[in-house]
Amino acid sequence: MSMSGTINTAWKNYIRGLKRYSILLTALILVSAVLIMVLAVVLGIREGIYEKASRYFAGNIVVLSYSGTGDSLIEDPETVLKAIDTLESSGIGIQTVSRRSTYYEKTLIELFFSGYYIKQRRLVGVEWDLEESILSSFDFASGALPDKHDEQAILISTAAADELHVKVGDNLLVSIQTESGQANTVELIVGGIFSETSFFGYAAYLHRKTLNRLRQAPEDEIHEIGVYLDHPLRDQDRAAALLSEEMARTLPSFGIVETREDFEVEAHAERETAVYGVVTAGAQLEEIENLLEAFTLISILIMVIFLMIVMVGVSNTFSMIVWERTREVGTLRALGMQRGRAVQLFLLEAGFLGISGTVVGLLLGTLILEGVKRGVELPSNAVTTLFLTGGRISWILPWWGVAGTALLVVGASILGSFRSAYRAGKLLPIEALNRHE
Amino acid sequence: MQRYCTIKLSTSIWPAVLRTLGARIVLVCIILAGTAAANAPRLAAETISLEEGRRILSQVDSLVSYEDRDFSAEYTITDVRPGEGSSRTVTTIFRRDQLDTYTIIIMEPEADRGKGYLKIDDKLWLYDPVPRRFTVVSAKDRFQNTNARNSDFTRSTLARDYRIVGRSVEQLGSYKTDVYDLEAVTDEVTFPIMKIWIDQDHLVRKFEDYSLSGQHMRTTAIPRYKTIENAYVPIQIVIQDELRGREINGVFQYQRTLITAAKASFQPLPDMVFTRTYIERVSE
Numbered sequence: 079m080s081m082s083g084t085i086n087t088a089w090k091n092y093i094r095g096l097k098r099y100s101i102l103l104t105a106l107i108l109v110s111a112v113l114i115m116v117l118a119v120v121l122g123i124r125e126g127i128y129e130k131a132s133r134y135f136a137g138n139i140v141v142l143s144y145s146g147t148g149d150s151l152i153e154d155p156e157t158v159l160k161a162i163d164t165l166e167s168s169g170i171g172i173q174t175v176s177r178r179s180t181y182y183e184k185t186l187i188e189l190f191f192s193g194y195y196i197k198q199r200r201l202v203g204v205e206w207d208l209e210e211s212i213l214s215s216f217d218f219a220s221g222a223l224p225d226k227h228d229e230q231a232i233l234i235s236t237a238a239a240d241e242l243h244v245k246v247g248d249n250l251l252v253s254i255q256t257e258s259g260q261a262n263t264v265e266l267i268v269g270g271i272f273s274e275t276s277f278f279g280y281a282a283y284l285h286r287k288t289l290n291r292l293r294q295a296p297e298d299e300i301h302e303i304g305v306y307l308d309h310p311l312r313d314q315d316r317a318a319a320l321l322s323e324e325m326a327r328t329l330p331s332f333g334i335v336e337t338r339e340d341f342e343v344e345a346h347a348e349r350e351t352a353v354y355g356v357v358t359a360g361a362q363l364e365e366i367e368n369l370l371e372a373f374t375l376i377s378i379l380i381m382v383i384f385l386m387i388v389m390v391g392v393s394n395t396f397s398m399i400v401w402e403r404t405r406e407v408g409t410l411r412a413l414g415m416q417r418g419r420a421v422q423l424f425l426l427e428a429g430f431l432g433i434s435g436t437v438v439g440l441l442l443g444t445l446i447l448e449g450v451k452r453g454v455e456l457p458s459n460a461v462t463t464l465f466l467t468g469g470r471i472s473w474i475l476p477w478w479g480v481a482g483t484a485l486l487v488v489g490a491s492i493l494g495s496f497r498s499a500y501r502a503g504k505l506l507p508i509e510a511l512n513r514h515e
Numbered sequence: 516m517q518r519y520c521t522i523k524l525s526t527s528i529w530p531a532v533l534r535t536l537g538a539r540i541v542l543v544c545i546i547l548a549g550t551a552a553a554n555a556p557r558l559a560a561e562t563i564s565l566e567e568g569r570r571i572l573s574q575v576d577s578l579v580s581y582e583d584r585d586f587s588a589e590y591t592i593t594d595v596r597p598g599e600g601s602s603r604t605v606t607t608i609f610r611r612d613q614l615d616t617y618t619i620i621i622m623e624p625e626a627d628r629g630k631g632y633l634k635i636d637d638k639l640w641l642y643d644p645v646p647r648r649f650t651v652v653s654a655k656d657r658f659q660n661t662n663a664r665n666s667d668f669t670r671s672t673l674a675r676d677y678r679i680v681g682r683s684v685e686q687l688g689s690y691k692t693d694v695y696d697l698e699a700v701t702d703e704v705t706f707p708i709m710k711i712w713i714d715q716d717h718l719v720r721k722f723e724d725y726s727l728s729g730q731h732m733r734t735t736a737i738p739r740y741k742t743i744e745n746a747y748v749p750i751q752i753v754i755q756d757e758l759r760g761r762e763i764n765g766v767f768q769y770q771r772t773l774i775t776a777a778k779a780s781f782q783p784l785p786d787m788v789f790t791r792t793y794i795e796r797v798s799e
Contacts, residue, residue, distance in 0.1 A: 258703070259653065261724075263728050
């Protein structure tokens, strides 16, 4: 029997035995669907948080410069920007660059409106035009990104807007303490309110010059220069390494910061001159990354246990099938079928079972994911909005996710049937034909 | 938005001690209302020399700074947040102005009992008895989340920190006052612009704090002083936050902090009082 004949026979046997496979097939469909959903949601959440974090921390990779005060100040922005330009010649796509000033002092930043007030963790001074493509991806509950030269506008989160009872167009008073500790204020117009009540919602965005004036610092002062990459998750580490290497040629450098602890050490290390370095959004998100990884690992562990149970089920079912088809196998063997072909016949049948489970599971999983995404808007609170995009669960299913799930499910099915298939291959034709049911 | 100064003394949340101060609080309201009333009759502003200004401010400082003796008192700080209720903090304050040092022990509320502040050299320490740890805080921070600042409990240093840039005369309730516009000469003060109302006894009756950009941040009224051993002790202070408040029944009410001082004394204090060990022991 040729290979195509074996495949054909295995397919016919599979279709003929579908009724017997129904429970196993259902289990495989469920396993595939759950695996697909867990993977897609974790990847979706990860990308969503990564996008928010990159927007919050000034880019996918960010250049900082410390001289021991704990605050970054880029004294030579031109050299840093030249180093960033070299990334594109290395094949790394750049979406845009940010030049920001930031004010981070959670006890001293307050927003006031009509007697209501709220503290903020961070004021972010941006150039609206430079980061237009990034900031416009805010999920605006009302308003929009201000005009590029608008130095009177401020973007606040729904968390702040709800507390302040403020609307787009209202005058908001921003109060901070300057570097020397003096109270200073500025009245700005709410240009947009973005949906965010998580950790990332306690930041307000205003023009860099406005923030510098409020801080009583030179208008053009820059604290961090960020790079938004075309493929951040893929290129982040390579881009950080290349940028760090390029900057080290002309500027004193402390390299790449890998963790938040390293970040704190570099920020406060005593130095005689400003030293430059690169931090990735991934390093800033270390704790959240760890949480997601732990969640993914637990999910995979549960799925592996479930797959092993399915494998036992496949094994038992195929033991029965081989027993029932002993005479049939004997006949085929008597007609010249090789041992290996007999084994292949059963393994292929198990493979069809696994493939069917994966395909239907994939369809079911993606249908459920899309249904939940479109139909379920979760209530926003500090925890949920951290993991949601626009109040909804977002999901991503890359090709390797589908391939990996298929490999696992089909592999489990084939592995489960292997013992029985091997036994069928070992049967002598005469012995098989003599066996009575 | 039209804003008024109103305090409802009959509200059940008000402690009895405040109701007894009712009449005086009404007086304070009149003073604070003057904040908005920039239209009050006032003589034309005039400028004064740097030396003359320093002399005036030094005189004001000297009346409420006790350089030659120790000072202690019990302060009751009542923070009133319209629509949110009120909170009461009782503290004991020990000052040694000669060394620019002070100790504050919090007695009430129960949750904060045993917390203490110690100002020595240029550092202000806050002791938390739960983790038994001292941390450095800023004198510019709010005191126990009230409208008072930690620096409000130290000696007066107007002459050191400000210069007079304008002067006028104003009738403030029953007080005829000189009104001075002050500008900070150091960046170490929280409010770089101030306006103070000085009565004929050279006592500060009211002051307004402004941000660098000129935003009115806080108004403080001092309606009552007590003379003890030939020294003036402010025994009633009302601080109004000009940015925080709520509109209740169509009337805007600002957040206020009322500070009353009792048991004021100029008895010498042991050196031990101004040490970290003392705060730790008291908190045990």
